[in-house]
Amino acid sequence: MGLVVSLALLVGCSQGVTATPRQQAPAAQAGPAVVQTADGAVRGVVAPGYRVFNGVPYAAAPAGPHRFQPPQPAAPWPGVRDATKPGLRCVQDTSFDPDYGRPTGEDCLNLNIWTPDGAGRSSRKPVMVWIHGGGFLNGSADIYDARWLATQGDIVVVTVNYRLGTLGFLAHPALSPDGDVGNYGLADQQAALRWVRDNIAEFGGDPTKVTIAGESAGAMSVCDHLVAPESAGLFRAAILQSGPCQAQADRATAERVSAEYATSVGCSDPAAIAECLRSRPVKELQSAPLYVGFGPDKLTGPVTGTDRLPVDPMTDIALGAMPRIPVLIGSNGDEFAMFAALQYLKDRGLPPYPKLLADTFGPDAPAVAQHYPLDVFGGNEGLAYSAAVTDSVFACPTDRIASGLARTNPVYAYEFNDRTAPAPDPLRVVPFPVGASHSLELRYLFDVGGAPPLNPAQRELSDQMVAYWSQFVKDGNPAVSGLPEWPQLGTDGAAKRMSLQTAQLTLTEDFGARHNCPFWATLKGAR
Incomplete structure (x- = not known):
């Protein structure tokens, strides 16, 4: 499936006419539960x-x-x-x-x-x-x-x-x-x-210290605010997740x-x-x-x-014309597995692997099949298909964005890799693991229901992620005392990314190779 699935499904559960001046509402009774805004x-x-x-x-x-x-x-x-x-x-x-x-x-x-x-x-x-x-x-x-x-x-x-x-x-x-x-x-x-x-x-809150953040379409929105003229000056840092x-x-x-x-x-x-x-x-x-998208869904x-x-x-990233602000950016190790699982549930199975690739990649399908042979994934269509779309649609575009921004901006890159992350009940009955799939990192930052609770190791990872994200919001640098140092993403081939996982946080240097980004860059329709 495409990116049209709501998070609610997963967790279960300006330029315009000039307005007339607003009148200040009367002051309210003081107290911690009552706050006065410009409108009341x-x-x-x-x-x-x-x-x-x-x-x-x-x-x-x-x-x-x-x-x-x-x-x-x-x-x-x-x-x-x-x-x-x-x-x-x-x-x-x-x-x-x-x-x-x-x-x-x-x-x-x-x-x-x-x-x-x-x-x-x-x-x-x-x-x-x-x-x-x-x-x-x-x-x-x-x-x-x-x-x-x-x-x-x-x-x-x-x-x-x-x-x-x-x-x-x-x-x-x-x-x-x-x-x-x-x-x-x-x-x-x-x-x-x-x-x-x-x-x-x-x-x-401090209006001079605002960070905009979002996941999935929210992160795409953050991308847009980085280049939208009317967004200039309204934030000082940005977080883009998946x-x-x-x-x-x-x-x-x-x-x-x-x-x-x-x-x-x-x-x-x-x-x-x-x-x-x-x-x-x-x-x-x-x-x-329906405007744009990937595969059969848009x-x-x-x-x-x-x-x-x-x-x-993406054009402005290539030109290095983004505002010079700190950026925290990343994706999940198995992004598309959730969408493949939802398609499996909706259709009570997946089409044959060649059809999945043809519907998604068109004339590039044979090359993708050679690079992601089914036997490497134990003959499991869900795993092979998820890996190919994860790399082409999420990992490698994110790598390109992060690397492009790192030429001019302080960039801190991550990959969420807890492959035992709690998933909603429906996603745990398909015949392939969803792993560290799309949106599953959110329950480590926010208290969202609809899935088993975090276990102690995951709770520790959640605390670490909350600390990193909060520190980035505070000063544009996720430097937390007592946690592993998170370096800026370099522009050389040894660029380090934080791998967010239980047991031990690690820095990796092989993100592009693991996700076959050189291959995806060669395709005519490369994203």
Whole structure:
């Protein structure tokens, strides 16, 4: 399967119209559970070692005339707003999501703030803004319980919702008179970053020390913010987990597919397409146009060649034109095994190995079959197919990104290699191990359910990862007293990466060779 699977399935469970000036809401009663924002006071939850404020609006509901528009400021509210429960998730297809009972809606532009004890206006903490994954089609901010990062790491964590699928990335030219089509979800993320800049000090966060971070589509979003003009200056460091930057739609492709999509939902009158799309019942817009991707499945997402995202991030990496900021970047040792397992479960088996390769790699399939012969993997199609796609789609693009950035930036690279990482129940019944698969490192940083708990060795690895990530957020360098030194990634052939695994953390120098990156670089369609 493609990157369209939500994390919820795995864990079980700006440029726009100038707004009128906002009036400052009356000050609220002081107390650790109540914080004053620019729009009004919010009351969160005070727990041992931390506070959490849920569902805080950072923009107005993008509904009605604001659908398919950049986000607008949230309206101030009187009194104290309840921030003890999550806000709405953004509209998404919940038919295959075991967490479907949780409500979705267009009034979903909200975020959650986790603060450690001691965070206050006189003792501000560095901030990590987390952008969730889900293939730009599903997922939500409240899946990520960030109390470990807050309490053990002593940082403020903000998790963000943003528009998804059709509502977030439809790029029909009729929707934007100035031609800056699509990217509404990316604009939401930028609005959230501006909200953090303007409000996080009230929660004890330091607005001058913001790191943006994300996994999968969240990491792809981080890639985009590295080159998006309106994101400049809103963060000082970046973390990219399992999200190579190649999944970008060019404007011509996005507009063509979006036009086909509009016709498919009954909006074909050239004079009324925008009005038609904005008036369609939201249930009719839960699916999404397909722009780009890999293999038989594809994903929607940000559109390049637009004002908000003028260039493909991979192009800027090649040119060395990224901002000179610290970057922590990595992937998992068995990324694609989870997707292969989900395909196995969905279809009650996998197609023959030659068909799997042909469907995914097209004319390159014979070369891939020679480089990944089935007998090397004990005749197991799932293992062989997973290894090939892991290397081609995740490992080698991540290696190329990291190496390109390391020419000009401080880069700290890792590979998550706990091949006994807890996986959700369905993934543990397929006839091949999923190992250190896509998204499984997240439960070492966040308290996400839906799988067996971490064992003592994994709990130790979790503590180490929380320490490394938090220290990077604090000063752009994951140097933790008592833990192995994590050196910057060099540009020579002996580049060292941190291998995150139980028993003993190690530094490796053979990442590219182990994942056959020289081979993948020779292919005509190399990513």
